[in-house]
Amino acid sequence: MSLIVQKYGGSSVADPDKMKAVARRVVETARQGHRVVVVVSAMGKTTDSLVALAAQIAPSPEPREMDMLLATGEQVSIALLAMAIQSLGHPARSFTGAQVGIFTDTAHTKARIRKIESDRIAQALDGGHIAVVAGFQGITADEEITTLGRGGSDLTGVALAAALKADVCEIYTDVDGVYTADPNIVPDARKLPRISYDEMLEMASLGARVLQSRSVEFAKKYGVPLHVRSTFKPDPGTLVTMEDRGMEQAVVTGITHDRGQAKVSILRVPDRPGIAAQVFGAVAEQNVVVDMIVQNISRDGYSDISFTLARGDRAKAVAVLEEVARRIGAQGVTHDDRVAKVSIVGVGMRSHSGVAARMFSILAKEGVNIQMISTSEIAVSCVIEDKYTELAVRTLHEAFELGKDRSTA
Amino acid sequence: MSLIVQKYGGSSVADPDKMKAVARRVVETARQGHRVVVVVSAMGKTTDSLVALAAQIAPSPEPREMDMLLATGEQVSIALLAMAIQSLGHPARSFTGAQVGIFTDTAHTKARIRKIESDRIAQALDGGHIAVVAGFQGITADEEITTLGRGGSDLTGVALAAALKADVCEIYTDVDGVYTADPNIVPDARKLPRISYDEMLEMASLGARVLQSRSVEFAKKYGVPLHVRSTFKPDPGTLVTMEDRGMEQAVVTGITHDRGQAKVSILRVPDRPGIAAQVFGAVAEQNVVVDMIVQNISRDGYSDISFTLARGDRAKAVAVLEEVARRIGAQGVTHDDRVAKVSIVGVGMRSHSGVAARMFSILAKEGVNIQMISTSEIAVSCVIEDKYTELAVRTLHEAFELGKDRSTA
Numbered sequence: 001m002s003l004i005v006q007k008y009g010g011s012s013v014a015d016p017d018k019m020k021a022v023a024r025r026v027v028e029t030a031r032q033g034h035r036v037v038v039v040v041s042a043m044g045k046t047t048d049s050l051v052a053l054a055a056q057i058a059p060s061p062e063p064r065e066m067d068m069l070l071a072t073g074e075q076v077s078i079a080l081l082a083m084a085i086q087s088l089g090h091p092a093r094s095f096t097g098a099q100v101g102i103f104t105d106t107a108h109t110k111a112r113i114r115k116i117e118s119d120r121i122a123q124a125l126d127g128g129h130i131a132v133v134a135g136f137q138g139i140t141a142d143e144e145i146t147t148l149g150r151g152g153s154d155l156t157g158v159a160l161a162a163a164l165k166a167d168v169c170e171i172y173t174d175v176d177g178v179y180t181a182d183p184n185i186v187p188d189a190r191k192l193p194r195i196s197y198d199e200m201l202e203m204a205s206l207g208a209r210v211l212q213s214r215s216v217e218f219a220k221k222y223g224v225p226l227h228v229r230s231t232f233k234p235d236p237g238t239l240v241t242m243e244d245r246g247m248e249q250a251v252v253t254g255i256t257h258d259r260g261q262a263k264v265s266i267l268r269v270p271d272r273p274g275i276a277a278q279v280f281g282a283v284a285e286q287n288v289v290v291d292m293i294v295q296n297i298s299r300d301g302y303s304d305i306s307f308t309l310a311r312g313d314r315a316k317a318v319a320v321l322e323e324v325a326r327r328i329g330a331q332g333v334t335h336d337d338r339v340a341k342v343s344i345v346g347v348g349m350r351s352h353s354g355v356a357a358r359m360f361s362i363l364a365k366e367g368v369n370i371q372m373i374s375t376s377e378i379a380v381s382c383v384i385e386d387k388y389t390e391l392a393v394r395t396l397h398e399a400f401e402l403g404k405d406r407s408t409a
Numbered sequence: 410m411s412l413i414v415q416k417y418g419g420s421s422v423a424d425p426d427k428m429k430a431v432a433r434r435v436v437e438t439a440r441q442g443h444r445v446v447v448v449v450s451a452m453g454k455t456t457d458s459l460v461a462l463a464a465q466i467a468p469s470p471e472p473r474e475m476d477m478l479l480a481t482g483e484q485v486s487i488a489l490l491a492m493a494i495q496s497l498g499h500p501a502r503s504f505t506g507a508q509v510g511i512f513t514d515t516a517h518t519k520a521r522i523r524k525i526e527s528d529r530i531a532q533a534l535d536g537g538h539i540a541v542v543a544g545f546q547g548i549t550a551d552e553e554i555t556t557l558g559r560g561g562s563d564l565t566g567v568a569l570a571a572a573l574k575a576d577v578c579e580i581y582t583d584v585d586g587v588y589t590a591d592p593n594i595v596p597d598a599r600k601l602p603r604i605s606y607d608e609m610l611e612m613a614s615l616g617a618r619v620l621q622s623r624s625v626e627f628a629k630k631y632g633v634p635l636h637v638r639s640t641f642k643p644d645p646g647t648l649v650t651m652e653d654r655g656m657e658q659a660v661v662t663g664i665t666h667d668r669g670q671a672k673v674s675i676l677r678v679p680d681r682p683g684i685a686a687q688v689f690g691a692v693a694e695q696n697v698v699v700d701m702i703v704q705n706i707s708r709d710g711y712s713d714i715s716f717t718l719a720r721g722d723r724a725k726a727v728a729v730l731e732e733v734a735r736r737i738g739a740q741g742v743t744h745d746d747r748v749a750k751v752s753i754v755g756v757g758m759r760s761h762s763g764v765a766a767r768m769f770s771i772l773a774k775e776g777v778n779i780q781m782i783s784t785s786e787i788a789v790s791c792v793i794e795d796k797y798t799e800l801a802v803r804t805l806h807e808a809f810e811l812g813k814d815r816s817t818a
Contacts, residue, residue, distance in 0.1 A: 016465040050485070056425040057489050058496035065495070068503050069488035072481035076459070079478035080466050086474070087467035094477050098507065099552055143508055 002167040003125070004029060007039040007135065007157030011174050012231040013077055014044035022172075022231065023084035026130060030090055035125045037164065039135045039157040040081055042073025063108030067137075067147045070109075071097070074134035074153070082132045092130040095120065097137035097145070102156065104138035104146045111138055111146035113155065116163035133160060151212030158215045162222035169224050171211065176230035177237035178203065178210055180402035181255040185393050188403040192253065193236070196243040199253050199345050200226075202379040206343040207258030216240065243347055251348035251355055252400040255393050258341040261291065262314040263371065263383060265306040266321060268331035271298040275328055279305060282324045288313040292341070292374040292383065306372060308383060311337055339371065340389040343381040344396060356380045362399045368392050411576040412534070413438060416448040416544065416566030420583050421640040422486055423453035431581075431640065432493035435539060439499055444534045446573065448544045448566040449490055451482025472517030476546075476556045479518075480506070483543035483562070491541045501539040504529065506546035506554070511565065513547035513555045520547055520555035522564065525572035542569060560621030567624045571631035578633050580620065585639035586646035587612065587619055589811035590664040594802050597812035601662065602645070605652040608662050608754050609635075611788040615752040616667030625649065652756055660757035660764055661809040664802050667750040670700065671723040672780065672792060674715040675730060677740035680707040684737055688714060691733045697722040701750070701783040701792065715781060717792055720746055748780065749798040752790040753805060765789045771808045777801050 006026060013019045022040075030036045041047075050069050054061045061069075078094035085092035101117030124131045135153025138146045148155050154171060161169035177191040178200065195203075197220035204213045210228055219226050219240065229237030269275055276295065283290055293307040309317055314335055321333045349355045356373075359380050363370060368391065372383035384392055397403065415435060422428045431449075439445045459478050463470045470478075487503035494501035510526030533540045544562025547555045557564050563580060570578035586600040587609065604612075606629035613622045619637055628635050628649065638646030678684055685704065692699055702716045718726055723744055730742045758764045765782075768789050772779060777800065781792035793801055806812065 016462070019466060053425070053485075054489065054492060057428060058492040061492040062495055065488045065491045065503055068491070068505075069485060072484045072488075075481045075484070076462075076478060079474045079481075080463065082474045082477070083463060083467040083470040086471055094474055096477075096554075145505075 001033055001035060003035045003037070003164055005037045005039060005157050005161040005164070005166045005169045006172060007154060007169065008041065008172045008231060009153065009174075010041040010044050010046070012172055013040055013081065016080075019043075019077075019080055020084050023081060023088055025172075025231070026081075027085055027088045027090045030130055037121060037125070037131045037133060037160060037166070038081065039133045039153060039160060040074065040077045041135050041153040042070075043077055043080075046073040046076070064144065067108045067145050070147050071134070071137045071145045074136050078132045078134045085130055085132070090130060091128055092132055093124045094132040094134075095124075096134050097156070098139040098143065100133055100160075102138040102159070104140060104148070106140050106142075106144065106146070108144075108146055110149035111140075113138060113148070113159050116159055118160075118163045121160070121164065151214055154212060154215035155218060158219045158222075158224050158226065161224045162218070166224070168227050169219065170227045170229060171215075172229060172231040173210060174231065175210055175228075176233055176235060177228055178208065178240070179254070181393050181397045182257065185257070185390050186255075186397045189397065190402060190404050192238050194239045194241060194244075195253060196347050197240060198243070198378055199347055200240045202343070202345040202376065203254055203256050206256040206345065206379060206381060207341065208254070208256045211240070250346055251352045252344045252346040252402065253348075254345050254402065255396045255400070256343045256345060257389055257393050258343075259386060259389060260311050261308045261339055261341055261383070262311040263306060263308050263336045263339045264314065264317055264321065265304055265334045266325055266330050266332075267304050267334065268302040269305050270329050271301050271303050276305065278328060279321065279324055280307075282320050283309075283317050286313075286316050286320055288317050292372055292381065294372045294374075308339065308341065308372065338386040339383050340386045341381050341383050342389065342392045342396065343379050344400065345379045347378050349378050349380075358399075359396065362395055363392055366391055366395050410442050410444060412444045412446070412573055414446045414448060414566050414570040414573070414575045414578045415581060416563060416578065417450065417581045417640060418562065418583075419450040419453050419455070421581055422449055422490065425489075428452070428486075428489055429493050432490060432497055434640075435490075436494055436497045436499045439539055446530060446534070446540045446542060446569060446575070447490065448542045448562060448569060449483065449486045450544050450562040451479075452486055452489075455482040455485070473553065476517045476554050479556050480543070480546045480554045483545050487541045487543045494539055494541070499539060500537055501541055502533045503541040503543075504533075505543050506565070507548040507552065509542055509569075511547040511568070513549060513557070515549050515551075515553065515555070517553075517555055519558035520549075522547060522557070522568050525568055527569075527572045530569070530573065560623055563621060563624035564627060567628045567631075567633050567635065570633045571627070575633070577636050578628065579636045579638060580624075581638060581640040582619060583640065584619055584637075585642055585644060586637055587617065587649070588663070590802050590806045591666065594666075594799050595664075595806045595812075598806065599811060599813050601647050603648045603650060603653075604662060605756055606649060607652070607787055608756055609649045611752070611754045611785065612663055612665050615665040615754065615788060615790060616750065617663070617665045620649070659755055660761045661753045661755040661811065662757075663754050664805045664809070664811065665752045665754060666798055666802050667752075668795060668798060669720050670717045670748055670750055670792070671720040672715060672717050672745045672748045673723065673726055673730065674713055674743045675734055675739050675741075676713050676743065677711040678714055679738050680710050680712050685714065687737060688730065688733055689716075691729050692718075692726050695722075695725050695729055697726050701781055701790065703781045703783075717748065717750065717781065747795040748792050749795045750790050750792050751798065751801045751805065752788050753809065754788045756787050758787050758789075767808075768805065771804055772801055775800055775804050
């Protein structure tokens with residue numbers, strides 16, 4: 001008898017009918033002889049509605065009260081899901097983060113999990129219940145309600161699975177697994193049966209939206225196998241787990257892309273110590289997260305600095321940098337919203353040389369100009385003009401032989 | 410510096426604008442130098458919507474999960490009200506029932522308060538905060554979320570006022586106080602500046618909807634002065650408090666009526682010991698609460714038994730009584746939905762004789778036939794044909810000189 005943690009996102013429980021479908025799936029798992037803990041998000045767009053309601057009340061609500069408000073969304077879901085399970089004839093109990101004992105730090109709206117008490121859930125499971133747990137929320141040592149920020153419900157699932165030493169944490173979502181590339185762009189994209197934590201981490205941070213880096217990191221740290229699968233189909237999805245031999249044979253596992261970026265350049269920056277710190281310090285003060293940074297070598301005592309960031313932050317960053325540029329004597333600031341980042345990811349890169357070069361030559365052959373490059377141990381990313389995104393992804397997918405009729409690369 | 414508990418009902422916080430108006434009122438009270446604890450209900454029809462949502466999921470949800478669901482309504486309100494207060498520049502903190510430590514028994518959906526811990530609120534007040542507390546909800550010793558049933562938020566306010574030894578518990582509502590009669594029926598009705606707990610209890614149970622008996626009983630037991638007043642007007646309302654000399658001068662304080670009743674009669678019941686127990690035992694088994702009961706003296710070994718009950722329960726009661734009538738050999742069961750109960754209430758009745766007789770003769774003079782009578786120490790109630798309700802209430806109001814140009818009776 002195994003212990004399974006199942007996590008269902010907001011779109012999986014968006015209305016009463018979907019809630020009942022989830023209940024059937026949960027009960028089916030329990031009737032197969034498994035002990036089941038279900039983690040659930042707020043229904044559909046509930047969280048957005050609550051945020052909008054708060055905005056009508058106060059321009060910048062205190063984070064403590066925001067958490068008090070947002071935590072209700074998941075509490076509604078667990079009560080309803082427990083009712084739906086019970087009405088199918090299976091005992092169930094719902095638990096808030098506070099009732100479970102999901103203890104976090106005091107960083108309201110983006111709290112980090114410190115400790116999970118598993119006694120109460122273990123007791124419910126021992127009593128033959130399905131335990132239904134509110135995702136996204138926790139409690140501080142002082143009994144203050146906290147929320148875990150974006151991707152918080154996934155994190156609740158993974159952390160509970162770790163605390164309960166579950167056999168697997170199943171992440172149910174509206175896609176049925178992790179693909180070699182976005183199937184909307186590459187019809188030939190293949191669902192990966194397995195992928196390593198490290199590859200999943202790279203893919204998550206490089207634009208694959210199925211999982212957030214934070215949950216994958218947690219799963220990796222505690223060795224929790226993640227199974228990403230569809231709420232609406234019975235087929236197995238993608239297992240995210242430790243690296244194994246089979247995985248290492250593929251040089252490239254997947255192609256990701258991110259079209260939500262913008263590129264900002266500061267031109268002719270005087271090449272003095274501390275200049276980069278001034279530039280990126282000013283950006284960080286605006287709470288803007290910078291992604292790739294490229295600084296060319298100096299010519300005549302000047303160099304250009306370019307970086308990418310989320311497009312929504314671009315205006316804020318440019319405004320502050322125009323100030324900085326004047327102050328440090330740079331020529332000016334330019335920006336480009338029509339860029340995309342395309343990446344190849346694969347643990348096999350560790351033992352194969354020349355993968356980056358191969359990527360560049362594939363893109364060059366199609367006439368795609370590369371504006372910026374960044375590499376990690378198991379990924380290579382290129383910033384290109386946005387209009388070439390589909391072409392680049394499709395060509396790389398084919399060249400690295402990731403399609404359905406794949407032979408070993 | 411006094412400590413004031415203010416309770417606002419769902420209609421007072423039905424939308425963001427009303428919520429902000431409540432916040433202004435609360436902050437104004439605090440700026441007058443008072444320490445303020447606010448108890449708040451779920452916004453508008455939130456609780457009804459949640460009940461409807463549960464009904465879509467499961468035909469008869471477990472009470473534990475129902476409480477988990479319903480408690481979110483008040484949690485939304487406290488978060489938003491705290492935000493609204495903070496945005497006016499006054500520190501505030503919201504608290505769920507669990508965070509306060511409002512401990513109840515385990516009777517989900519109708520829990521009774523066992524104990525209130527006031528440390529955390531006292532601490533917030535000492536820190537200069539307005540404490541915003543979720544009404545209607547509590548927690549068991551095992552950390553299960555409970556709700557207090559109908560009128561639960563009033564009860565939270567009164568119980569907190571008792572625990573904190575507050576100077577007054579202000580109940581804000583959409584009427585501006587307790588009236589000598591329903592102003593919709595009696596234009597001349599007068600707002601009572603003061604009324605005793607006992608009179609308020611009688612009036613509440615006899616049809617005045619402004620407060621529920623349960624909260625008044627609690628206030629009486631702990632000597633908490635209640636101030637019933639309007640959310641939307643600044644004028645003082647009605648103070649519900651201990652009896653004092655001034656009150657005793659009036660024989661009748663108010664006229665109430667209840668049009669939500671029905672009358673059921675069982676005809677020619679054999680006059681044997683244990684028959685009444687069989688009749689009312691069968692009704693009680695249907696969870697039907699019986700109000701007035703009249704059994705006439707026996708004639709030829711038979712008597713008629715009549716009683717009143719909430720109209721919504723009538724069909725259920727008649728169905729079960731037709732069974733009982735057959736079994737015990739009674740002639741049959743009749744019912745009448747077109748009845749109303751009209752009552753006079755006043756502590757002065759204790760020391761004045763003939764008040765009931767005067768009521769009967771006033772009604773008789775108008776041609777109003779009295780179908781049933783019941784009396785308590787400080788109230789007399791008559792069941793009459795529904796169509797005479799307005800006439801009876803107006804005539805009694807005038808005859809007992811309760812109007813605005815009142816002279817001492």
